[in-house]
Amino acid sequence: MISFSIIAALACMRIxxxxxxxxxxxxxxxxxIYGAEVPFMRPPELSSDKxxxxxxxxxxxxxxxxTDNYKPDLMVMLLPTTPLRExxxxxxxxxxxxxxxxxxxxxxVHELSEPPQKMMAIEGGYLTGFFPNDPRPEYFxxxxxxxxxxxxxxxxxxxxxxxILLDQGTLYGSRILGFITPFxxxxxxxxxxxxxxxxxxRNPHPLIKxxxxxxxxxxxx
Numbered sequence: 209m210i211s212f213s214i215i216a217a218l219a220c221m222r223i224x225x226x227x228x229x230x231x232x233x234x235x236x237x238x239x240x241i242y243g244a245e246v247p248f249m250r251p252p253e254l255s256s257d258k259x260x261x262x263x264x265x266x267x268x269x270x271x272x273x274x275t276d277n278y279k280p281d282l283m284v285m286l287l288p289t290t291p292l293r294e295x296x297x298x299x300x301x302x303x304x305x306x307x308x309x310x311x312x313x314x315x316x317v318h319e320l321s322e323p324p325q326k327m328m329a330i331e332g333g334y335l336t337g338f339f340p341n342d343p344r345p346e347y348f349x350x351x352x353x354x355x356x357x358x359x360x361x362x363x364x365x366x367x368x369x370x371x372i373l374l375d376q377g378t379l380y381g382s383r384i385l386g387f388i389t390p391f392x393x394x395x396x397x398x399x400x401x402x403x404x405x406x407x408x409x410r411n412p413h414p415l416i417k418x419x420x421x422x423x424x425x426x427x428x429x
Contacts, residue, residue: 312381
C-alpha cells in the first residue's frame with residue numbers, strides 16, 4: 209500500500225524529499241526499496257490507531273530539523289490508505305498553497321453522494337438524526353438537493369504549513385483550502401481493498417504501471 213504513495217511523491221515536480229514516518233521496521237524496509245527516505249523511526253507512543261496526526265507530524269518536523277537542519281515550509285502528506293493519485297494534482301495542490309498566502313493549510317476532498325443531514329444515529333434502538341436543531345420536521349427525509357453540497361476529506365493530498373503548526377499548535381489552521389479531487393478509494397477495511405482491486409481491474413491506473421516498472425528496475429540493480 210505505501211509503495212503507491214511513495215511512487216506518486218517521487219514523480220511530483222514540487223516535492224523535494226520523500227520521507228516515511230513509521231514505527232515498523234518492515235514498512236521502513238519496504239519504503240527504502242521504493243526510494244523513500246526513512247531517516248528516523250516514529251516512537252511507539254505516537255504510532256497507535258488513536259495517535260493524533262499533529263503529534264507525529266510535529267515529531268517529523270522536529271527530527272529533520274535536529275538531524276539535517278532541514279526546515280521545509282510545507283509538509284505534503286500522502287496517506288497510504290488512499291493509494292491511487294494523479295501526480296499532477298498533487299503538484300497543483302502545492303502550487304495552490306504557495307499562491308494563497310492567507311491559507312493556513314490544505315485538505316483534499318471529494319463530493320459526497322448524500323449530505324450528512326441524511327445520515328442517522330441510533331439511540332436506544334431508535335433512529336435519530338444528527339441535526340436536532342433543524343426546524344424542518346423529518347428534515348432527514350427531504351431531497352438531498354435541498355441541502356448544501358457536502359465533501360469528504362479523502363487523504364489524497366494534505367498540506368501543513370510549518371509556521372502554522374509551530375506558532376498556532378494546529379495542524380491545518382483556521383483557513384483550510386479545500387482541494388477537490390475525483391472520488392478516491394480509501395482502504396480502511398478488507399472489503400475496501402477488494403473494491404480497490406475491482407476498480408483497478410476495470411480501469412488500470414497509471415501508478416500501477418509505474419510501480420511495476422520501478423520494481424523491475426530495482427530487481428535489475
